[in-house]
Amino acid sequence: MPYDVAFFWSSATDQIINKYQIQLANIWGGLTRLGLRLRFMNDKELRAGEHKKVKLIVLPRNERMHKGDLQYFKDVVIPDGVHVYADADLPGYADYHIQSDPNFNQLIQSIFGVKPIKVNAFETNITEYYFKDERRMLQVTPQKDFGPVIADGRVNYFTGWKYHHVESVDATVLATFQYNEIKPITVHPAVTIKSNGESKGKGLLSTFVLGDTKCEYRCFTRTWREHYDWYKGMIMSQVGLNIRGELTHEGSQLMQxxxxxxxxxxxxxxxxxxxxxxxxxxxxxxxxxxxxxxxxxxxxxxxxxxxxxxxxxxxxxxxxxxxxxxxxxxxxxxxxKPAIYISTIGTQFDLVPSQKEVTVHVDFTTAGNTLDVIVELQRGDKVYASVTKKKQTGNVDLTVPLMLDPNLFDVSTFEGAGYFYYAALVDNKGKLVASTKLDCVSVSLGLRLYDQAPLALDKESTIRVKWEHPAIQRVKAFPGIVALFNSSLTAKRDPDTVDRMWRIAYLLKTIGYVERNIHDVFDCILVMKGPQFVVINDLADLAPLKYTDIPIYRTLILPGVSVLSDDEVKHIKSFMTTIKHSVVISTDSVAGRYNGVDDSDQSARLADLFGVKSSGKQSVGGDVVITNTDHPITRLMKPNQVIKTAGVLRQEYNEATASTSLGKRGNTPSIFVYKRKIALDYPVYSLVLNFDPSQPGSDDDYKQMTLLFKGIAQWMSEADQLLKIRWELQCDKDIVASASAWVDSIQGETELKVKPNSNCVNKQPKWVGYTYPWDSPQGWNDRVSLYNSYSMSFPGSGNEKLTTAPTAAPGLSPAVSKAPTATNPPEATKGGDNILNNLSSSLIPSLSSVTCLLLFAFSVFILW
Structure with missing residues (x-):
């Protein structure tokens, strides 16, 4: 099948290769969507007559051409009936050595029918230090109908990094552009076409970067659709290339x-x-x-x-x-032909032993045959679970409950132990017809108990229960960047505000945050990694990126910001009620107590979003005492830890309405935490520090403050995704002992006071352990992983050996407990031909939450 279009890739463009490739790629994508077959053409191929094999040659950014090239297009290419399209640059303006062509104006007029008035009227500048991607918004207006959707009077607003001023001599002006920021407003040709006579090629020119533009407001559709419309009108309607098979689509404009x-x-x-x-x-x-x-x-x-x-x-x-x-x-x-595959949509990859169903989504076609479908969970050449569907045609979804039994004697790895799903089609004689496998299955060991002390009947003892390899979950949402607000209104009332803000910035740096410039944020939002903060001077910057609704900031810190205008309050409210997983932190003052106009009390404007209220009285003051350490913010600190601060006493919040208090300062709560839910049940959080965290009283106090801020930092990015672990020693229906602890790493331990009685000997004593979201009111129902240990015996009961190896226990129900974190689970699913029934007791589990990237690549330019 012959090619339709060739892109002229001359070695003279090597010095501007990056911009050349950008232009080439964007035009390539537009023409590909028209169904045209495209190729490249170099200098030697052009002179060898290869241009006769295509209908159109594109010059995407050929400002530099070798001497004689532009003359060759005029004398040979155009007379041979091959059309020429130039975008972004007037071609041949200079040679490889940046020497101008004395015949440039004459050749441009001959090929394209225009007279250059001002070459490079605007182009993005390059400074000594960096490339500045500056663009100007151009109002582009068609001057006649061309193509099915480009109509006279239709206006598009494109932003481009380059344009030229030309004057039509004998070309038809299809569209004009104007830059409205320059007065007086002058209209210039934007798209022109010249007919060079019957059987000769036409010269098509866009005097601005149509191939690499951003479509701004008043666009009819998204950028790639705009380019599609314009190229369809220019290439098909005006140049006359026939559409072999036009592809159209209706629906979402976000689908390319x-x-x-x-x-x-x-x-x-x-x-x-x-x-x-x-x-x-x-x-x-x-x-x-x-x-x-x-x-x-x-x-x-x-x-x-x-x-x-x-x-x-x-x-x-x-x-x-x-x-x-x-x-x-x-x-x-x-x-x-018969084929089978395992869909990544609807299939679970992180498996944990929690007695919950694991979904495997399998689609297949039997191509008119009746075949059996086999789905297996494998590692290496060993099958750990298998299910067969007999005499199948069409498609099927398999939902299978995997009862993963954590075996204490298995050797495991942290990378998922190499598990994979295998699916196959076989005929009635067992012959393989088609098969597939899907890697990246991670099986978590869940919990693994070890190093227990022997237990004695009817005697209380304190033991350390240790474990390893619990499932550790982390929130997958992009945590965003911390915005530290520098309030000019507050600084007018309290000059110390700026210093306080920079002291908190230093505290953030101490715990690993990196300061970014606000301009870097907009330029590098997609490549920045790690914890970062930006000092902002305008709360309007909290708004998500224009046209995308992507929030840049997830956390806002108000360091003693006692003065907020009504507009600033609106920005904060919008941030706290629309951005999912957002966090707002207010320190050592009532946020927005004053409006900057008068001294009236305006604290109620934000109080409900913080879950607090203020009486208007000045804080009593005193040392900060951490009273609740069972929270992600304070869990790194000791109970009743005292932190002395040297900050000035201020008017602060003194009563919780919907928030939770984690400490005291005199008679006033020192820390308020409030969690709310907004759209789609996503949580948002607010935190009030009723003291100045930027001025600890001593080095030890500063150390304690960094521990507090480390907890805050983790809470900001992970919120309620942190896990806790609960251990219970059960004797039949009775919980003999229980304890809970935070899950921070692959190993941990906690202390239990145990006094098993003689009844435990005949009631199948066992350990039960499970992880759950830290703030779950019923941890069992929300468990992430599960551990059970049977066959436990006690010294003096006839079997002196304490064993902890578990046995398979489908349908296990934990003992009823008065504790709020243990409730009876539903009965496990039993029977049915959709159960993976060949589970091996030696299933080798491993740490979950290991992410496996599904990589694929195909080298086609579709850049828009």
């Missing part, structure tokens, strides 16, 4: 669709969901689109990656629904 014809007639359709923030920010990232392509009619459509058959005979249209940031490739015209 393109297609490519292969030499054997098959078609590749690339589908990407560009809603990359999606569910990560508390929104649905799912997008749906209907693809229409006439050449798809009556042909098969497969998913190229999985080989899943989507339809045996397409009617020319196809509805596709994709999750956030998902990408796939469809292939049209592939022969039908």
């Amino acid at each position: 669709i393109s297609h490519q014809y292969l030499k054997d007639g098959r078609i590749l359709i690339y589908v990407s969901n560009w809603n990359e923030w999606g569910a990560e920010w508390g929104k649905s990232g799912t997008e749906t689109v209907v693809i229409r392509l006439a050449s798809m009619n009556g042909r098969t459509v497969h998913d190229l990656f999985s080989r899943k058959l989507i339809t045996e005979s397409s009617d020319g249209s196809l509805q596709i629904t994709m999750n956030s940031s998902e990408t796939t490739v469809l292939i049209v015209g592939e022969p039908i």
Whole structure:
């Protein structure tokens, strides 16, 4: 199948290769979506006559060309009937050595029908230190109808980094642009085309960077759709290239669709969901689109990656629904044959022994045959679980409960121990027809008890119970950047505010935070890693990124900000009520007690969002005492820890309404924590430190303050995803002893006071341990991992050996406990042909929460 378009990649462009490639890639994507077949063409191929094999040559940014190249386009390429399109730069303005061509103006006028007035009228500057991606907003207006959607009077606002001023001599002006910020406003040709005579090639020119623009407000659609519309009108309607098979789509504009014809007639359709923030920010990232392509009619459509058959005979249209940031490739015209795959959607990869179902989603096609479906959990060449579905046709979803039994004598690794799912189609004679495997299955050991002390009947003893390898969960949402507010209004009333703000900044640096410049945040938001903070002077900066709704900041610190205007309060309220997992911290003053206009008490404006209220009286003062250490913020500190502060006494909050108090300062709570729920049940948090944390009284007090801020920092980024572990020594229905502890690492220990009585001997004594979210009111129901140990005996009972090796216990129910964290679980699922029934008691578990990246790559330019 012949190529339609060639991109001229001259070695003269090497000195500006990065911008050349950006232009090339963006135009390439637009033309690919039109169904055109594209190729590259170098200097030697051009002079060898390769240009005759295509209909159009694109000059994406060929400002520099070798001497004689532009003359060759005028004398040979155009007369041979090959069209030429130049974007971003007027081609041939200089040679490889940046020497100008004395015939430049004459050649440009001959090929494109325009006279250069001001070359490089605007271009982004490069300073001594960095490249500044400055863009100007251009109002682009068509001067006539061309193409199905580009109509006279339609206005687009594009932002580009370069444009030129030209004057039409004998070219048709298809569209004009104007830069409204320069007065008086002057209108310039934006897109022109010159007909060079019958059977000769046309000269098409866009005098601004149409291939690399950002579509601003008043856009009809998203940027890639705008480029598609414009190139469709310019290339198809004006130049006259025929559309081999135009691909159109309806639905979400966040779905990018393109297609490519292969030499054997098959078609590749690339589908990407560009809603990359999606569910990560508390929104649905799912997008749906209907693809229409006439050449798809009556042909098969497969998913190229999985080989899943989507339809045996397409009617020319196809509805596709994709999750956030998902990408796939469809292939049209592939022969039908039996195939099976395990979908990453709806399949669990992190498995823990918690007596809860594990879902494996399997799709297959039998291509008219009746086949058996086998699904297995494997490691190496060993099968740990297997299920078979007999005589299947069509598609099936398997939901299987895996009763993972943590065996104390297994050797495990932290990387998931190499587990994988295997699925196969076999015929009635057991012959393999098709198979697939899916790696990245991580099986957590859950809990593993070791190093117990022997227990004596009817005697109280204190023992240290140790464990290793509990499941550790961490929140997956991007924690964002901490915004530290420098309040100019508060500084007018209290000059010490600025110093206090910088002292807190130093405290953040002490615990590992890195300060960023606010401009770096907007330029580098996608590449920055690690804990960071930015000093902001305007609370309007808290708003998410324009056009994307991506929040930059997740945490706001108000260091003694007692003065807030009404507008500033609105920004804070918006931040606290719309940003998922947001955190607002107020220190040593009532946030926004004053409005900057008068001295009236305005504390009620934010009090309900902090879950507190203020009486208006000045704080009593005194040392800070941490009274509650069973919280992520204070868990690193000792109970009743005292922290002396040298800060000035201020008017502070003195009563909790909906918040929780973690300490005292005289008769006033010293720390308030408040958790609320907003849209989609996402939590938001507020924290009040009723003291000045920036001025500890001594070195030891400073050390305690850093421990407090380490707890705050972890709480800010992980919130309620931290886990606790609960251990219970049970005798039948009785809990003999229990204790809870924080889960910080793969090993831990806690202390239990135990006094088992003689009844335990005949009542199957056992250990029960499980992890759960730290603030769960019923930890058992929300358990993340589970451990059970049976066959326990006591000294003096006839068997002196204390054993802790567990036995399989399907349907295990823990003892009824008066403690709020232990409740009876539902009965485990039993029977059914959908249960993986060959579980080995030597299943080798490992640490969960190990993320495995599913990597794939395909080298097609689809950059928009």
